[in-house]
Amino acid sequence: MEKNIVVIEGDGIGPEVTRQAVKVLNAVAEQFGHEFFYRYCLMGADAIDKTGNPLPDETIEACLNSDAILFGAIGHPKYDNDPSAKVRPEQGLLKLRKSLQLFANIRPVITYPSLQHLSPLKAQQLEGVDFIIFRELTGGIYFGKKELSEDGNRAADDCVYTRAEIERIAHLAFQYARQRRKKLTLVDKANVLETSRLWRKVVQEIATQYGDVKVDFLFVDNAAMQLIINPKQFDVVLTENMFGDIISDEASVISGSLGLLPSASVGSGVALFEPIHGSYPQAAGKDIANPLGCILSAAMLLDHFGLAKEAEAIRLGVEWTLVNGFVTKDIDPINFYFTSTIGELVSDFV
């Protein structure tokens, strides 16, 4: 199989971790007889530094013409504490999501027995946790109209959802639920928000087409509690953009290592794969970041190409490193291996 992959290294530890994922993809290509062509593109603070634009047109075009995108991370602290900065790295990512219509961010949350000691949660909370979050990614308050009054004393963000936006991701989530434990939980705030009431109504309607899937509804404040008290109850979780940002990050720490979690952002066309962790600037350039989140994102990318055996080989390689104690500093601050070493070990395994 021949495939064109756009690689966006991005900021902070982004370049280091994507490099390991590419190493692993090359090992897969060789082992299974595929050809992957990479095109490197700019986005984020890196792109601002080099071009003044957090998402150069060239990057959008390259992405539109590719079969998939592998992305590292985005963000730099120098923009965070300057509320009046006009250009920000995050604008690049948000614009890319919108340009490619990546309407669903899919985050599997699974736990690794060998990492259980690292979880902030007790073992009884953790055992058997296995769910997947569907976060709407191109609507809601992220993309609504933003306003700042001329005197700078009043700000507004509009949160908007249409039935069509809710339907397309709801169908996707229901289809996944069917392949899994047949349970879907909608997280909303229907007791307060009009948009949440629309979500609840549309999901209730669509649910009738998936009679084999049990549906329940949780207010987001309750969901934030349930994720800690009893995460086992979840199978497929569906939610809007802002709530998804919060609860999927909350969910990501229960496994014990944020550094391991991958994600896929899909839409009607090309899809993007990225680790959950951020740009983690303090660790940049030190060869200590955990590349497994990005490597497992590459596995999701292969699944997306229909290369299930190849994806599985990567996952087995990752588990092999964990079980044998080949881990980065975030997992074991004393006996740790470098980012690049882990990348080589997984590559050698596949």
Added chain:
Amino acid sequence: MEKNIVVIEGDGIGPEVTRQAVKVLNAVAEQFGHEFFYRYCLMGADAIDKTGNPLPDETIEACLNSDAILFGAIGHPKYDNDPSAKVRPEQGLLKLRKSLQLFANIRPVITYPSLQHLSPLKAQQLEGVDFIIFRELTGGIYFGKKELSEDGNRAADDCVYTRAEIERIAHLAFQYARQRRKKLTLVDKANVLETSRLWRKVVQEIATQYGDVKVDFLFVDNAAMQLIINPKQFDVVLTENMFGDIISDEASVISGSLGLLPSASVGSGVALFEPIHGSYPQAAGKDIANPLGCILSAAMLLDHFGLAKEAEAIRLGVEWTLVNGFVTKDIDPINFYFTSTIGELVSDFV
């Protein structure tokens, strides 16, 4: 001291728990020579059933003419799954907050050593956790314009903040931080939202007036993680309405029992005190609900009256019941005591 207290029992377990808190307040009054006059008012599903209105004008008036409000809980499942219900219990609470200008919801999160085994978190995460959340309560997306298109296919919620709204709660939070460990964390999403950038800007400006308080800024997704990974880092947390709803509920479970946590909602006039837990309809009328959240809310109410010794007597009484194993079913499902028994034990103690 003579004080007029409005009691709003509300829905579900609300009546049972407020009754215990009133019992304890009466014991305090007798013990310390005060007179508390109670006026019972309607709000929520209870008020809808009896008057058709989730917040009768009578209730607002009584509250405005009182010295403080003790409130149980609100909400009923029959409204939750009906996205097109026109009248909802929550409207009562939201309108009351707005009418009384209760702009700050204050939630202390502390842990009880005798309950540590109930926490979903490991002991090392938990020890020494002691922070307080300031949630803005009368602005943001809760109170912005809501729209549903005529065909029902498009919904919108507007999130608005003004400088003045941010300033008044920020000053309050800084003043508390000064009395505590002198650290304030603003939780926002300034990398995406215009309103968050206004929050960050105003808080940065106000911070210069409180040079002894260390200020930091966390994106809400990161905050949702940090609350689980390392809750000890927090002292005073300040945030807007919707984020506050989510993270304060998330924070409330780390202590091991939601049933114990009180809160105060304050503004320029009369203040309202209520437990964090909701109406918990499944437990209503069974005398099994935990009344300590409401009893400790009564302690906050006494603090508000300047009755620190009296409040302390309640807190000691609560600790005495916990240490001696007089606990409700949520704490010990086998050897448990009834709601009313716990109320009596704390009353006898003060």
